[in-house]
Amino acid sequence: MKNNEHIAALLRNATGKILVISHISPDGDTLGSALALYWALIHLGKDAELYCQDAVPALYGFLPGAARVKNTGLADDYALAVAVDCASLDRLGDAGEAFQAAAANVCIDHHKSNPLFGQYNLVRTDTAAVAEVLTDFFIDEGFPITADMADCLYTGLLTDSGQFSFDSTSADTLRAGAQLLERGARLADINNRVFRTRSLGRTRLIGRGLGKLRMEAGGKIALILLTRQDMADCGADDGDSENLVNYALEIDGVDAGVLLREEADGTVKCSLRSSGAFDAAGIAVKFGGGGHAKAAGFTLDGPGNAAAETVLAALRGHWVVA
Numbered sequence: 010m011k012n013n014e015h016i017a018a019l020l021r022n023a024t025g026k027i028l029v030i031s032h033i034s035p036d037g038d039t040l041g042s043a044l045a046l047y048w049a050l051i052h053l054g055k056d057a058e059l060y061c062q063d064a065v066p067a068l069y070g071f072l073p074g075a076a077r078v079k080n081t082g083l084a085d086d087y088a089l090a091v092a093v094d095c096a097s098l099d100r101l102g103d104a105g106e107a108f109q110a111a112a113a114n115v116c117i118d119h120h121k122s123n124p125l126f127g128q129y130n131l132v133r134t135d136t137a138a139v140a141e142v143l144t145d146f147f148i149d150e151g152f153p154i155t156a157d158m159a160d161c162l163y164t165g166l167l168t169d170s171g172q173f174s175f176d177s178t179s180a181d182t183l184r185a186g187a188q189l190l191e192r193g194a195r196l197a198d199i200n201n202r203v204f205r206t207r208s209l210g211r212t213r214l215i216g217r218g219l220g221k222l223r224m225e226a227g228g229k230i231a232l233i234l235l236t237r238q239d240m241a242d243c244g245a246d247d248g249d250s251e252n253l254v255n256y257a258l259e260i261d262g263v264d265a266g267v268l269l270r271e272e273a274d275g276t277v278k279c280s281l282r283s284s285g286a287f288d289a290a291g292i293a294v295k296f297g298g299g300g301h302a303k304a305a306g307f308t309l310d311g312p313g314n315a316a317a318e319t320v321l322a323a324l325r326g327h328w329v330v331a
C-alpha cells in the first residue's frame with residue numbers, strides 16, 4: 010500500500026480518540042490545516058479533538074471550528090495523534106508526550122528540515138503549505154472537502170504562500186487554490202479578514218516596531234526587538250507581531266529581517282527572514298529551530314538585548330564578506 014493510502018486507512022479505521030495538534034505560536038497554515046483535518050474526521054464520525062499549546066490568535070477566530078481548539082485536558086490514551094505543520098517534535102509544545110504516547114502517530118508537514126519524526130509521515134517539501142498537502146491528499150484519497158474545510162485550507166494556503174507570492178508557490182499550489190474555490194472557499198472574505206483587517210493592538214505594534222528598527226551590517230540587516238513592555242503598551246497579543254518582520258526585510262538593500270519578541274517565560278522568540286542571500290533555516294537549526302530558506306524561526310534565552318547580539322553575531326558570521 011502506498012504511504013498516502015496507508016495514512017488514509019489509519020484515519021478511516023481509527024476506533025478511539027484522535028488528537029489533531031497545531032504547532033506552538035500557531036499560524037494560519039497549522040490552524041487551517043488542523044481544522045480541515047478535524048472536520049474530515051468529524052464527518053467520518055470520529056471522536057476527534059483539536060489541540061494547540063498556545064491560544065488561537067484572534068485573527069483566526071473566524072475559521073470554522075476555531076473555538077474548539079483547546080489548550081488543556083490532554084488525555085494519555087489516544088488511538089491516533091496527528092501533528093500538523095510541525096517541523097520537529099518540539100513544535101508540538103506540551104502535546105509532544107501525548108503524540109508519542111498515542112497508539113499510532115502521523116506527521117503531516119512541508120518543512121525541509123522535518124526529520125520525519127512520526128511513525129507515519131506525510132511530508133511534501135515541494136509544497137507551499139500543509140494546506141496544499143492536505144488538499145491534494147483529501148482529493149486523491151476520496152475525502153469530501155466541504156465549504157467550511159475549503160475555507161480552512163484556503164486560509165492556510167493563502168497565509169503560508171504569502172498570498173500566492175513566495176517562491177514556494179507553484180502551479181500545483183494555484184491548482185490546489187482553484188480546487189478549494191470550486192468547493193466553496195470564500196476568497197474575498199478570507200483575504201479581507203486575514204490581510205485587510207488588523208486589530209488596534211497590531212496597528213500600534215507596527216508603529217512601535219518600526220520606531221525601534223535597528224540597522225546593522227551596513228544596512229544588510231534590519232532588526233526589531235519587542236519587549237514585554239512594548240507588547241503591553243500597545244495592547245497587543247503575541248499573534249499581533251506576525252508579519253511585522255516583513256517590514257524589516259522589505260527595506261531596500263536589506264538581506265536579513267529579524268524580529269525578536271520577549272516571551273512571558275523569559276525566552277525570546279526570533280523570526281528570521283532572508284532575501285535569498287543566505288539560508289534562514291540553516292541559522293535557525295543552529296539554535297534548535299527550523300523553517301524554510303527564506304523564513305525560519307527559533308527561540309533563544311532572554312533578555313531580548315542579549316538575544317539580539319546572539320542573532321547579529323550569527324548573521325555577521327554567516328556572510329563571507331560583510
Ligand SMILES: [Mn+2]
Nearest residue numbers: 038094139169
Ligand atoms: Mn506551514
